[in-house]
Amino acid sequence: MASTTAAATVPVPPRQASDFVGLFPLDLWRRIFTYLDATSLLAVAEASPKLKRLAFCSKILKRLTFDPETDERIVKKFVLATREQLVDGDRVQDVPLAPHVLRLRLNNCLAFPSASILDIARYCHNLQELSCVNCVVEPIALFDLLALKLTGVKKLEWSLYEDSHYKTWLDKRTVTHLRTFPRLQGPKLNTMYVELAVTDETVYFLDNFVAQCRRLRHLHVHAVRKEDPDVPGSEACRRELTKRKRHLETFKYSHEELLTPMNLGTRMMERDMRRRTYSAEDAVWGNVDCRFKPEEATNLFTFADVIERKVILRGIKQAVVVVEGDARSTCLFEHAAGQADLWKDISRLSLALMPPRGFEVPTSPTAHRGYMNPMMQFFDACVSRLVELNMTAFHFTEEADCCLVVASTLPNLRSLALAPCGVNHAHSLESLACGCRFLEHLDVGSDGALSCEACHRPLLFTARRIWMLHETTRLRRLSIGETATVADLTFLQLCRVVELRLNVDCEDAAKLRDCTCTLGELLRSNPLLTSLTLVAGRETLGARFAENLSAVRSLQHLCVLTATRTAEREAEDFFMILEDRLPQLRSLHAHYLDVRGTVQVRTWLRQWRPDYTPPTIAKWRSSEGVFLHDRPCLGRLCSVSTFIGLVRPRNRY
Incomplete structure (x- = not known):
C-alpha cells in the first residue's frame, strides 16, 4: 500500500516538444x-x-x-x-x-521603427514581393532600397501617411531627390498598392514616386481622407496620379472617409438633417477600376447603356451600375432579364438608384413595391451567381422588401450591403435566412449616399431573427454603421458573429445610458466574438465603460470611436483596465476628444514577452504591451466603410 502511495506521488515528467x-x-x-x-x-x-x-x-x-507583436529581439x-x-x-x-524569403509581409506593425522594417527587407536579397501596409516606413528610404538594393522586388504594398509621421518631410527637396534619380535606375516594380492619406504633399510625392517606376503596369491607390466628403480631394488625387501614367495597364482607385471625432458628429446630424442634394457622384465616388490594355474598359456603367449595348461587360467581374430612377426603370429591369449573356462574368455588383441625368433632388429616389417583380426577374436571369451585392445607394419604400428580392434569386451570395431601409421590412432577416445559405457578411448603412425617409426608422433586429440567420447561414461578420440605429440591442444576446461593427448611439438619452451599461453583458454571451468596433459618439471613455466591456472575455481586437471630451486620466484608466482584464486582447484603439477639444488617437498593442521589456513609445506605461500616441490608425479596426461589391482595399477584411 505504501509503495502504491509513493508511486502516486512521483511527479510525471513533462512531455518534450519532440514527443509531438x-x-x-x-x-x-x-x-x-x-x-x-x-x-x-x-x-x-x-x-x-x-x-x-x-x-x-x-x-x-x-x-x-x-x-x-513583433519586436526588435525577434528581428x-x-x-x-x-x-x-x-x-x-x-x-x-x-x-x-x-x-x-521571396515574399515578406509586415502588415500593421505600427510599433516597429522604420529602420528595423527596412533592415529585415535588406537581408532578404532575393525578395520579390514586399508588403508593409499600415507600417510607418520612411518613403525616401524605401525608394532608395528598392532602386539600389532590392532590384528584384516586383510587387509593393505600402502606406503613405502625412509627413508629420516621418523624420523626412515630404517637401520639394524630397521630391527633387526622386526627380534627379537616374532615369533607368528607379524601382523595377510591376505592381503597386498604396494606402494614401490624402494631402497636397502626399499626392505630389506619390505622383513623383510612381513616375520613377518605369516598369509599373498595375497601380491601386486607396485614398483615406479625414475632411468633409464635399471636398473634391479624391477626384483631384485620381487625376493627378493618372494624367501622365500612359504605361499603366490597370488602375484601381478605392476610397474611404476616416471616421474621426470631428466628422462623426457631422455624419450623425446628416442622418437626421438632409442638407446636401443627391447626385450620381454619391454612388460611384471613389470607386474606379480601369483597364487600359489590351482595350480600354472600366467598372462604371449606367443600366440603360448596358441594355442598349452601348457598353460591353465582357470580362468585368466587379461593376458599379447606376439605375436612373424615372418612369421607365421597372421596364429596364424586365428588358435586362432577357439579356443574361451580357452579365455572365460579373460576380461582384454594386447597384445605385439615382435621379435622372440633369436633376438634383434633396433626397434619394426610392424603389417602390412595383420594382420587386422586375428586379426578381433580372437577378434570377442575369446575376444569380453573384457572391457580393452592394445596394447601400439603392433605397426602398417601407412596403418594398429588398431582402425578399435578394433571398429568392441569389442563392450563392456571401456578402450583402444594404441601406437601413433595405433590411428593415418585418420579414427581412427571415427571408435572408431562408434564401442565402452561404451568407457570411451583412453590412447595414447608407455609406456614401444620403438616407431616405425609411432609413430613419430604427432597425427591427431581434434575438429570434438573428438566431434564425445563424441557424441557416454562415454569418460571421455584422456591420451596423453610424447612419443606422437599432430599436433594441437585446438581439446581441443570440448574435454569434466573429466580427462586429456596431453603432450604439440612439436619440433617447436614458435609453443610451441603459444600452452602454448593459452592452458588455449582452456581448459576453457570444464566445466567438474576437473583433469589435463601437461607434459610440456620445459615450465617454473611462473606468465605467471599460468595466462594462471587460465582460467580453473573448475579445482580441477592440476599437471605440467617440466624439465626447475625455480627461487624460480617464482615458488612461480605460486602456489600463481593459489590458488587465482581457487576457486575449491583442490590440485596443480609440478616437476621442481631450478636454480642450483636440482629437486624440490612442493605440495599445500587446507585445509581452517573459524576458523582454518593451521600449516606452508613449507616456502611458503598460505591463504587457506598448502604447502609441498620435500614430497612424489601425485601418482594419477603425474603418466603418463597406467595400462589398466595390474595389476592395487590402487590410480591411
Missing part, C-alpha cells in the same frame, strides 16, 4: 507551418530540433509574415538564424534564412 513530432505526418506539419508567423516558426525551431528542418525549409520560408533572432544546407554537392553548411 510523430503525432502528425510530415506533410501535415508543413501545412501547419504555412500558417505560422516568423515568431512562431522561431519558437518551434527552438523547441524541437526535429521540426526545425521542416519549419525552415525553402517552401515555408518563401512567404514570411511578421505580426504586430535580430531571425537575421541571425541559420539552417543546414548542402553546399557544393556533399558539404553541409549553416546558411542564413533571410535570403530564402
Whole structure:
C-alpha cells in the first residue's frame, strides 16, 4: 500500500516538444507551418530540433509574415538564424534564412521603427514581393532600397501617411531627390498598392514616386481622407496620379472617409438633417477600376447603356451600375432579364438608384413595391451567381422588401450591403435566412449616399431573427454603421458573429445610458466574438465603460470611436483596465476628444514577452504591451466603410 502511495506521488515528467513530432505526418506539419508567423516558426525551431528542418525549409520560408507583436529581439533572432544546407554537392553548411524569403509581409506593425522594417527587407536579397501596409516606413528610404538594393522586388504594398509621421518631410527637396534619380535606375516594380492619406504633399510625392517606376503596369491607390466628403480631394488625387501614367495597364482607385471625432458628429446630424442634394457622384465616388490594355474598359456603367449595348461587360467581374430612377426603370429591369449573356462574368455588383441625368433632388429616389417583380426577374436571369451585392445607394419604400428580392434569386451570395431601409421590412432577416445559405457578411448603412425617409426608422433586429440567420447561414461578420440605429440591442444576446461593427448611439438619452451599461453583458454571451468596433459618439471613455466591456472575455481586437471630451486620466484608466482584464486582447484603439477639444488617437498593442521589456513609445506605461500616441490608425479596426461589391482595399477584411 505504501509503495502504491509513493508511486502516486512521483511527479510525471513533462512531455518534450519532440514527443509531438510523430503525432502528425510530415506533410501535415508543413501545412501547419504555412500558417505560422516568423515568431512562431522561431519558437518551434527552438523547441524541437526535429521540426526545425521542416519549419525552415525553402517552401515555408518563401512567404514570411511578421505580426504586430513583433519586436526588435525577434528581428535580430531571425537575421541571425541559420539552417543546414548542402553546399557544393556533399558539404553541409549553416546558411542564413533571410535570403530564402521571396515574399515578406509586415502588415500593421505600427510599433516597429522604420529602420528595423527596412533592415529585415535588406537581408532578404532575393525578395520579390514586399508588403508593409499600415507600417510607418520612411518613403525616401524605401525608394532608395528598392532602386539600389532590392532590384528584384516586383510587387509593393505600402502606406503613405502625412509627413508629420516621418523624420523626412515630404517637401520639394524630397521630391527633387526622386526627380534627379537616374532615369533607368528607379524601382523595377510591376505592381503597386498604396494606402494614401490624402494631402497636397502626399499626392505630389506619390505622383513623383510612381513616375520613377518605369516598369509599373498595375497601380491601386486607396485614398483615406479625414475632411468633409464635399471636398473634391479624391477626384483631384485620381487625376493627378493618372494624367501622365500612359504605361499603366490597370488602375484601381478605392476610397474611404476616416471616421474621426470631428466628422462623426457631422455624419450623425446628416442622418437626421438632409442638407446636401443627391447626385450620381454619391454612388460611384471613389470607386474606379480601369483597364487600359489590351482595350480600354472600366467598372462604371449606367443600366440603360448596358441594355442598349452601348457598353460591353465582357470580362468585368466587379461593376458599379447606376439605375436612373424615372418612369421607365421597372421596364429596364424586365428588358435586362432577357439579356443574361451580357452579365455572365460579373460576380461582384454594386447597384445605385439615382435621379435622372440633369436633376438634383434633396433626397434619394426610392424603389417602390412595383420594382420587386422586375428586379426578381433580372437577378434570377442575369446575376444569380453573384457572391457580393452592394445596394447601400439603392433605397426602398417601407412596403418594398429588398431582402425578399435578394433571398429568392441569389442563392450563392456571401456578402450583402444594404441601406437601413433595405433590411428593415418585418420579414427581412427571415427571408435572408431562408434564401442565402452561404451568407457570411451583412453590412447595414447608407455609406456614401444620403438616407431616405425609411432609413430613419430604427432597425427591427431581434434575438429570434438573428438566431434564425445563424441557424441557416454562415454569418460571421455584422456591420451596423453610424447612419443606422437599432430599436433594441437585446438581439446581441443570440448574435454569434466573429466580427462586429456596431453603432450604439440612439436619440433617447436614458435609453443610451441603459444600452452602454448593459452592452458588455449582452456581448459576453457570444464566445466567438474576437473583433469589435463601437461607434459610440456620445459615450465617454473611462473606468465605467471599460468595466462594462471587460465582460467580453473573448475579445482580441477592440476599437471605440467617440466624439465626447475625455480627461487624460480617464482615458488612461480605460486602456489600463481593459489590458488587465482581457487576457486575449491583442490590440485596443480609440478616437476621442481631450478636454480642450483636440482629437486624440490612442493605440495599445500587446507585445509581452517573459524576458523582454518593451521600449516606452508613449507616456502611458503598460505591463504587457506598448502604447502609441498620435500614430497612424489601425485601418482594419477603425474603418466603418463597406467595400462589398466595390474595389476592395487590402487590410480591411
